[in-house]
Amino acid sequence: MKKNTVLTVTALAGALFLSGCTKKTETAADSTAAAGQKVLTIGSDMTFPPYEFLDNGKPSGIDVEIMAKMAELDGNYQPEWIDTRWANLIPGLKSQKFDVLFSSMYITKERLAQIDMIPYYKTDISLLVRVDSDLAPKGPNDLCGRTVGAMKGTAFATQVQDISKDRCVAKGKPAITVREFETSPQTTQALLAHAVEIQYDDAAVMTAATKNLPGKVKITSTEQFFPIVGGIGVRKGDTATRKLLEDGLNKIKASGDYSKILAAYGLKEPSAEDIAAVMK
Incomplete structure (x- = not known):
């Protein structure tokens, strides 16, 4: 990651917020769609390094790496990232502007009441x-x-x-x-x-x-605060997309790529107990 990424992302975030628009980011989706691959549109607030951010207009970060590897192992779809601000994510998913939310979103009861979520990392x-x-x-x-x-x-x-x-x-x-x-x-x-x-x-x-x-x-912090599990968002009732993502996660876990990506950023895979605690 570039030394001044945080400053660059701040400027981009401010400009996008003032314009009030969403922005399709640079992906390979347009070129591969013609070859018969499905395009999976992903809503994300790309101002949150190291999870997701724009590096010279290109989606980068933990979530982008995970999604890219899932798509590579599946071979039947390509992700198209849409950068938007946080407040637009759940409304955008519910109104079908996005197929998926991949934006380091913490799993909470309030969010589970609106969308389905697939656990994939633990942080504090x-x-x-x-x-x-x-x-x-x-x-x-x-x-x-x-x-x-x-x-x-x-x-x-x-x-x-x-x-x-x-x-x-x-x-x-x-x-x-x-x-x-x-x-x-x-x-x-x-x-x-x-x-x-x-x-x-x-x-x-x-x-x-x-x-x-x-x-x-x-x-400076050394104490535990609120250990929490993050999840990928899917519209309620969209069982096909949910299965696609769950299968993708299982594939990258089996390949070893999942643990490598998380470890590179100091993150952990949530345990069964962690997941059970948030998915009530």
Whole structure:
């Protein structure tokens, strides 16, 4: 990944958000469709490195690698990535603008009430601060009284609000000031601009930020927050697409590619117990 990927993605995200449009990304789908292959349209908020982001207009990241390998082993379809903002994902899937949601989406009861989800990775939260900051928050209790940045419309913002209510205010500590931003890179920029003191985000995303911004940001958290399982989204009742994806995941697990991709980014495959806990 390029050293300045986070900054590049931030600019792209801002431009797309202001235009209010979705954007088809550079894929091989158009050229292969003529050869009889099915095109699988994938909705994704491609502002979330290392999971999904645009590198010179080309879809890149963990989810893109997994999907590409699934399509390669199947041989009957090609993914066509459509970059859009987070708030558009579930509505777009339900209205058939996309066949699939592949956007490092955490599995929650609220989402399962709207769409079907196929578990594929496990992660947790990390806290990011500026290198020159005097703060070194280790866990949830260290956020009380601080200004914390999180991505708008995600589980992150809800989790910080819950921490503020249950671990801070309820125990006589000052509340957390939560500031929300459209994308993860925009949140990181707010951190660098001193608009927030701490960024609360996915552990793999924060690790990528430290690599892309060496000497500017650092991870200080050491405690467990909310270990969670991420899933691929499919429309309720779309059993054909669900089976296609489940078969694809089984194939890349058997080939060994799945574990290699996850391990390269410090992620884990969810256990049966992990899956059972979120798929109630």
